[in-house]
Amino acid sequence: MTQPISRFTVPDLDSLPDDMRDAILKVAEKSGFIPNxxxxxxxxxxxxxxxxxxxxxxxxxxxxxxxxxxxLIVVATSGLNRCQYCVVAHGAILRIRAKDPLIADQVAINWRKADLSARQFAMLDYAEKVTLDAGRITQADHDALAAAGFTPDEVWDIGAIAAFFGMSNRLVNAGDIPPNPEFYLLGRA
Structure with missing residues (x-):
């Protein structure tokens, strides 16, 4: 059984404005498929x-x-938000960028048990707080990140990535968008 790309309207590629069609085709050329x-x-x-x-x-x-x-931030926060599409798609990208076929699965399921550095643990601890309990972020959280070696710009990026993918995860889940089958094998061997 083939699942539709979305529960909402999916336009034909040829009907899209040129800039959008070009962007999509550029991604397809690079990856070998069009991500859903x-x-x-x-x-x-x-x-x-x-x-x-x-x-x-x-x-x-x-x-x-x-x-x-x-x-890493995307996969961890998407796991917390139970977003299958983003865990699978960004898990593939993580495996490739980290050159590690195991890391994405570990981080998606429980990043606290993954083989990560102290810096990465501090980063994902903050990303989790942004994802699940942003109202409780305090100066102590920022101090912990500074102690782990993060600059204020990097701290902003950790929070912004977690927040952006929180929105993305919710859109994907609301649209019932499945991951492309191609993502499952990327970066595994």
Whole structure:
């Protein structure tokens, strides 16, 4: 049984504005397939553009957190939010960026039992607090991150990534968007 890409309207690729179609085809060229999230969000062009602009601003930086650390945050928070799509899709990206076929599964299930550094534990502890209990964040949380070696800009990024993917996880779950089968095997061997 094939699950639909979304419970909402999924437009035909050829019907999309040129900038969106080009962005989607660029991702398809790089990955070998079109991730379902692109097609699922394409029914609202302004939201598609805003979503991916902020996603890219957070995830494609070369300064501060590494790209693997950014993906660690996504996988951990998506696991906490029970978002199958983001755990599977970003788990694949994490495996590739960390060059570790085991890390994504460990982090998604229970990051506290994963083979992580003290710095990564501090980072994910804060990301979890942003995800589940942001109203209780205090100066002590920021002091712990500073002690772990994070700059204020990196702390902002940890919080922003956790918050952005909290929104993304909820949209994906509300839209019942399944992960592409291709994601399951990426970075495993």
């Amino acid at each position: 999230i692109f097609l699922a969000l394409a029914h609202r062009p302004a939201e598609f553009r805003a979503f991916f602009a902020y996603h890219d601003a957070l995830m494609d930086k070369d300064e501060g957190l590494t790209k693997a650390e950014r993906e």
